[in-house]
Amino acid sequence: MGIYLDNNATTRVDPAVVAEMMPFFTEHFGNPSSMHGYGAAVGGKIEWARGEVQKLIGAAFDTEIVFTSGGTESDSTAILSALKAYPKRREIVTSVVEHPAILSLCDFLESKEGYRIHRIPVDGKGNLDLERYEAALSENVAVVSIMWANNETGTIFPIELLAGMAKKVGALFHTDAVQAVGKLPMDLANSAIDMLSLSGHKLHAPKGIGALYVKRGVRFRPMLRGGHQERGRRAGTENAPAIVGLGKACELARESLPIERTQVAALRDRLETALVEAIPNCFVTGNPANRLPNTANIAFEFIEGEAILLLLNEEGIAASSGSACTSGSLEPSHVMRAMGVPYTAAHGATRFSLSRDTTAEEVDTVIRVMPGIIERLRKLSPYWTGQGAAAGFQPVYS
Amino acid sequence: MWNYSDKLKEHFFNPKNAGVLEEANAVGEVGSISCGDALRLMLQVEPETQVIQDARFQTFGCGSAIASSSALTEMIIGKTVEEALQVTNKDIADYLEGLPPEKMHCSVMGAEALRAAIANYRGEEWVDDHEEGELICKCFGVDAAMIERAVEVNALTSLEQVTNYTKAGASCKTCHEKIEDLLESLLAKQGKVPEPVAAKAPAAPALVGLGDIAPLAAPEAAKPATPAKKLSNVQRMQIVIAALEEMRPYLKQDGGDVELVDIDGKNIYVRLSGACSGCQMASVTIEGIQTKLVEKLGELVRVIPHTMMAAE
Numbered sequence: 001m002g003i004y005l006d007n008n009a010t011t012r013v014d015p016a017v018v019a020e021m022m023p024f025f026t027e028h029f030g031n032p033s034s035m036h037g038y039g040a041a042v043g044g045k046i047e048w049a050r051g052e053v054q055k056l057i058g059a060a061f062d063t064e065i066v067f068t069s070g071g072t073e074s075d076s077t078a079i080l081s082a083l084k085a086y087p088k089r090r091e092i093v094t095s096v097v098e099h100p101a102i103l104s105l106c107d108f109l110e111s112k113e114g115y116r117i118h119r120i121p122v123d124g125k126g127n128l129d130l131e132r133y134e135a136a137l138s139e140n141v142a143v144v145s146i147m148w149a150n151n152e153t154g155t156i157f158p159i160e161l162l163a164g165m166a167k168k169v170g171a172l173f174h175t176d177a178v179q180a181v182g183k184l185p186m187d188l189a190n191s192a193i194d195m196l197s198l199s200g201h202k203l204h205a206p207k208g209i210g211a212l213y214v215k216r217g218v219r220f221r222p223m224l225r226g227g228h229q230e231r232g233r234r235a236g237t238e239n240a241p242a243i244v245g246l247g248k249a250c251e252l253a254r255e256s257l258p259i260e261r262t263q264v265a266a267l268r269d270r271l272e273t274a275l276v277e278a279i280p281n282c283f284v285t286g287n288p289a290n291r292l293p294n295t296a297n298i299a300f301e302f303i304e305g306e307a308i309l310l311l312l313n314e315e316g317i318a319a320s321s322g323s324a325c326t327s328g329s330l331e332p333s334h335v336m337r338a339m340g341v342p343y344t345a346a347h348g349a350t351r352f353s354l355s356r357d358t359t360a361e362e363v364d365t366v367i368r369v370m371p372g373i374i375e376r377l378r379k380l381s382p383y384w385t386g387q388g389a390a391a392g393f394q395p396v397y398s
Numbered sequence: 399m400w401n402y403s404d405k406l407k408e409h410f411f412n413p414k415n416a417g418v419l420e421e422a423n424a425v426g427e428v429g430s431i432s433c434g435d436a437l438r439l440m441l442q443v444e445p446e447t448q449v450i451q452d453a454r455f456q457t458f459g460c461g462s463a464i465a466s467s468s469a470l471t472e473m474i475i476g477k478t479v480e481e482a483l484q485v486t487n488k489d490i491a492d493y494l495e496g497l498p499p500e501k502m503h504c505s506v507m508g509a510e511a512l513r514a515a516i517a518n519y520r521g522e523e524w525v526d527d528h529e530e531g532e533l534i535c536k537c538f539g540v541d542a543a544m545i546e547r548a549v550e551v552n553a554l555t556s557l558e559q560v561t562n563y564t565k566a567g568a569s570c571k572t573c574h575e576k577i578e579d580l581l582e583s584l585l586a587k588q589g590k591v592p593e594p595v596a597a598k599a600p601a602a603p604a605l606v607g608l609g610d611i612a613p614l615a616a617p618e619a620a621k622p623a624t625p626a627k628k629l630s631n632v633q634r635m636q637i638v639i640a641a642l643e644e645m646r647p648y649l650k651q652d653g654g655d656v657e658l659v660d661i662d663g664k665n666i667y668v669r670l671s672g673a674c675s676g677c678q679m680a681s682v683t684i685e686g687i688q689t690k691l692v693e694k695l696g697e698l699v700r701v702i703p704h705t706m707m708a709a710e
Contacts, residue, residue, distance in 0.1 A: 111579075116684075302458065303458065304435075304463075305460075306460035306461055310411075311411075314411065343431045343432045343434075347431075347434045347458075379416070380413065380456060380457055380464060381458045382427070382436060382437070382438040382457070383431070
């Protein structure tokens with residue numbers, strides 16, 4: 001077995017989740033909309049799952065949970081619903097470090113639909129510029145969409161504060177909480193948050209299932225119209241096994257929340273401290289004082305992320321890079337650039353994201369092999385002298 | 399994980415000829431830290447025979463970039479300078495038993511470094527054609543300026559033609575939408591619309607040497623491009639002010655107004671006032687002003703409300 005430290009990308013489906021799902025493929029296979037016993041059994045379990053999602057995020061009512069195909073669908077539904085519900089408001093507020101599920105949609109709405117998008121910048125640690133945020137809010141804003149925690153650095157935004165500010169101008173507040181759900185305690189019943197997106201595969205449920213929380217009383221316009229499923233808010237036959245899996249995953253996540261904040265955070269800190277001590281010219285990105293307990297994003301200067309990942313993979317270690325070449329794009333991560341991380345380091349930013357399954361032995365293995373990998377690649381780099389940046393290397397189109 | 403060939407992986411995990419060549423008499427340095435790829439190629443050329451005796455490299459980049467550099471050195475050691483110049487980026491990709499389409503630029507970088515090094519050996523100044531501007535086609539390193547030039551010089555009107563003339567979009571096709579958007583905006587300036595996709599699109603050219611990628615060769619029948627006259631900052635500002643003055647009467651009719659606040663490169667900051675300030679259609683007004691200024695200046699600029707200016 002390898003060492004899997006890419007849990008912000010996706011998590012291993014918990015065996016208990018799989019066990020809960022299995023009967024809903026072969027035994028309880030009815031359509032929950034059907035008026036016979038086959039359907040009723042499935043329908044009842046879906047409502048159980050809805051209750052589990054409700055409990056994990058602290059929603060007041062289970063009817064506030066709409067099952068979707070995942071985070072991207074939840075995000076799109078939330079924003080498009082708000083725009084349709086408030087057609088006279090033609091502005092959207094978001095941040096520069098959002099997931100592409102938000103950024104790409106906003107780009108489209110701006111260029112093709114004529115909406116005005118306020119993209120709020122962040123500082124060097126990934127904290128939102130609150131003054132710019134406040135300045136962007138007006139009665140022209142239909143919806144604010146700010147992520148709860150950043151997927152690359154783990155930096156947490158002051159989401160309650162942001163939601164409260166949005167409410168003052170009558171804008172709907174949506175948060176993409178895909179990375180935060182299951183890692184941070186939540187109490188939506190007592191918050192100003194109107195909508196929240198979550199994704200199953202980030203918390204040990206399968207891919208292709210997620211949910212959108214819509215606070216009772218919030219105007220809602222469905223993205224998918226058709227049948228009456230999900231109380232008419234998301235048409236389409238329910239993905240029953242996955243919904244059941246998400247329900248079980250939420251139950252397990254609620255039980256393991258304390259582990260995230262103690263055990264997982266301690267292992268993350270151990271990994272991070274050891275790497276930064278052992279390897280010159282590297283630094284932790286994001287806000288170390290306020291971030292997800294499982295995420296360590298370290299920028300290694302003068303080398304490129306994909307090369308790091310390939311060598312880590314040879315050691316049986318899976319991590320992630322915001323760089324570039326991993327995604328087929330030449331640009332380094334938009335999050336690193338937004339934080340002002342210089343190109344020399346942004347390309348070498350490497351993310352280790354742990355889970356409740358991560359062990360101390362696994363972390364120690366990474367601590368052992370990483371210095372050699374970085375040294376090996378730096379020996380190949382024209383920007384590296386042995387102590388730091390090489391002077392005089394100025395390629396033609398730099 | 400990319401689907402890399404075994405040969406490529408071998409050259410990445412065990413690169414050949416990596417490091418500094420102290421005896422080098424030819425050095426080519428290409429790439430960009432911002433793009434994530436940079437390469438220093440060092441050659442030792444025997445002056446009498448013109449044979450490349452040794453070659454080494456240092457590469458900042460991904461697995462394909464390191465492997466392409468390693469492969470390149472293996473391919474050219476023992477060749478004369480003239481023979482080495484025949485090595486194309488396709489040869490490098492073939493040597494590695496293929497590169498993913500998105501990684502073809504790594505082989506292009508190798509071919510460029512080789513030409514830069516040989517130019518350095520010969521005492522020539524090597525000028526690359528990598529221009530400023532948004533990189534549109536990452537596979538072949540084609541930016542917006544190159545496409546714009548090709549469209550203007552050759553009166554191109556379709557995506558297929560752009561691909562045939564620049565290679566942009568000939569590989570992974572993920573940039574097709576961007577090319578189409580760019581083409582649409584370029585043609586709009588001429589009052590034209592893009593042509594629909596032809597029933598039988600001409601085949602994209604095969605991947606060939608760097609020479610085909612670099613300078614855009616205009617067909618014989620086409621007139622050479624008239625270089626756009628570069629405006630001074632004062633001229634640009636005057637044009638912007640005049641254009642805004644032209645628009646103000648229309649805004650005033652609706653009880654609003656606009657004034658120029660600042661020009662920072664491509665960003666033009668304006669202040670909407672009166673009925674325009676806080677109007678729900680403000681973004682449409684801003685867009686209209688932008689269209690007007692793009693038309694007047696003949697360059698792409700961005701009009702931004704002054705409230706979005708960076709704090710001092």
